[in-house]
Amino acid sequence: MAKFLVQKSGPLNGEVVISGAKNAVLPLMAATILSDEECRISDVPQLRDVDVMKDILKSLGGEIKAENDGVLAVNMKKIEKCEADYDLVSRMRASFLIMGSLLGRCGRAKVYMPGGCTIGARPIDLHLKGFEALGAEIIVKDNFIEAISPEGGLKGESIYLDFPSVGATENIMAAAVLANGTTYIENAAEEPEIVDLANFLNKMGARIKGAGTDTIKIEGVERVHGASHTVIPDRIEAGTYMLAGAITRGTLLLKNMVPDHVKPITAKLRESGVTVELTDEGLYVDASGDRKLTAVDLKTLPYPGFPTDIQSPFMSFLTTVEGSSTVIETVFENRLMHVAELNRMGANIMTEGNKAVVQGCKNLEGAQVIATDLRAGAALVLAGLVASGTTEISEIYHIERGYEKFTEKFRAIGANIMRVEE
Numbered sequence: 001m002a003k004f005l006v007q008k009s010g011p012l013n014g015e016v017v018i019s020g021a022k023n024a025v026l027p028l029m030a031a032t033i034l035s036d037e038e039c040r041i042s043d044v045p046q047l048r049d050v051d052v053m054k055d056i057l058k059s060l061g062g063e064i065k066a067e068n069d070g071v072l073a074v075n076m077k078k079i080e081k082c083e084a085d086y087d088l089v090s091r092m093r094a095s096f097l098i099m100g101s102l103l104g105r106c107g108r109a110k111v112y113m114p115g116g117c118t119i120g121a122r123p124i125d126l127h128l129k130g131f132e133a134l135g136a137e138i139i140v141k142d143n144f145i146e147a148i149s150p151e152g153g154l155k156g157e158s159i160y161l162d163f164p165s166v167g168a169t170e171n172i173m174a175a176a177v178l179a180n181g182t183t184y185i186e187n188a189a190e191e192p193e194i195v196d197l198a199n200f201l202n203k204m205g206a207r208i209k210g211a212g213t214d215t216i217k218i219e220g221v222e223r224v225h226g227a228s229h230t231v232i233p234d235r236i237e238a239g240t241y242m243l244a245g246a247i248t249r250g251t252l253l254l255k256n257m258v259p260d261h262v263k264p265i266t267a268k269l270r271e272s273g274v275t276v277e278l279t280d281e282g283l284y285v286d287a288s289g290d291r292k293l294t295a296v297d298l299k300t301l302p303y304p305g306f307p308t309d310i311q312s313p314f315m316s317f318l319t320t321v322e323g324s325s326t327v328i329e330t331v332f333e334n335r336l337m338h339v340a341e342l343n344r345m346g347a348n349i350m351t352e353g354n355k356a357v358v359q360g361c362k363n364l365e366g367a368q369v370i371a372t373d374l375r376a377g378a379a380l381v382l383a384g385l386v387a388s389g390t391t392e393i394s395e396i397y398h399i400e401r402g403y404e405k406f407t408e409k410f411r412a413i414g415a416n417i418m419r420v421e422e
């Protein structure tokens with residue numbers, strides 16, 4: 001099993017080029033199933049989750065070519081089966097995103113129960129309710145879920161989501177592209193990744209309006225064609241590096257990112273005393289010098305609220321500032337697992353339900369800790385950069401699922417991080 005060894009590193013300085021977004025590329029890849037023509041996706045990050053999605057598409061009969069410079073050519077001309085195997089789906093929860101496109105294209109989809117990060121129960125009831133509203137019959141049996149279109153195909157319908165689930169919005173939107181009539185998704189997720197998916201689908205010939213607002217209208221079309229698209233930059237990776245600059249009291253310039261996508265992170269860092277400025281070259285984050293950084297309270301919410309994926313890295317930062325901060329997690333019910341690990345490093349964080357109170361200004365100490373999920377793992381690396389001694393982080397496969405060239409990028413800005421095989 002591989003581990004990261006992280007040592008106190010001093011202020012991180014330099015430039016970071018942000019990669020294409022993991023959470024955007026996975027639904028884009030799944031959406032290629034809708035067409036029998038080749039699609040080309042650019043700025044595809046090299047990640048384990050992307051590899052799993054490639055394997056899933058290949059297992060369905062697709063042809064995938066990874067070209068130079070992060071271009072992925074996907075051809076789903078032949079769909080040999082509309083079923084995704086357990087061993088692939090269990091490796092990544094987002095595998096479930098193929099369900100909507102498969103159902104739309106083939107009229108039938110069978111997917112084993114999804115796996116992925118252990119950050120709460122993460123049900124899929126909203127996805128299934130959406131497919132049912134479009135007329136599909138849903139069979140949940142043993143370990144699999146099967147959806148079957150009615151005779152004549154799916155039918156457009158108005159669907160109200162009880163919660164603006166990102167995955168459910170993406171899956172229902174994809175399923176509705178080839179449905180008969182018009183679908184409305186109300187209380188839809190508004191994340192930039194939804195907008196990216198809608199833009200890609202529209203390039204393929206879909207007729208989608210309103211992505212990025214709480215109501216998405218999808219007018220069904222008979223067929224879609226191939227398209228080329230560049231993935232949006234990863235706002236969560238950008239947020240992680242913003243916090244790397246902040247926690248180490250460094251100065252970083254982030255390139256290839258959309259400043260609007262990280263507004264809530266910018267706002268909270270500024271409130272704490274960090275300089276965040278948009279320049280011609282990119283987003284500049286400066287926490288250097290003798291400035292006093294102070295506690296801030298935050299609450300995670302669906303976009304455009306504070307992203308749940310940045311809650312844990314932000315909490316690492318809060319352990320290093322003066323005063324007491326309250327962090328409330330409202331999106332996932334079990335996303336405070338990093339608290340126990342940070343406390344093992346000397347942090348003073350108390351939790352009650354979904355609330356954590358962080359008493360800042362502690363000197364963190366290196367310890368043996370576990371990356372309990374993807375973002376929690378990144379949070380522990382950030383803590384390790386300012387902790388005395390060595391922090392040994394295990395289960396780093398979580399981190400490698402979602403951050404491209406993680407050690408390479410961190411080392412380039414001065415982080416003392418090493419990947420070792422045990």
Ligand code: UD1
Pocket residue numbers: 022023024026093094120121122123124125126127128163164165166167168189193308309331332333
């Ligand atoms: C996506 C992101 C993940 C991010 C999350 C919230 C991808 C691949 N992953 O995950 O990084 O943390 O959005 O921004 O894009 N829920 C239900 N029923 C459902 C679906 C979801 O109750 O059918 C609940 C979940 O348990 C969770 C909440 O809704 O509490 C949010 O989940 P959702 O927005 O669906 O997240 P994902 O799409 O899984």
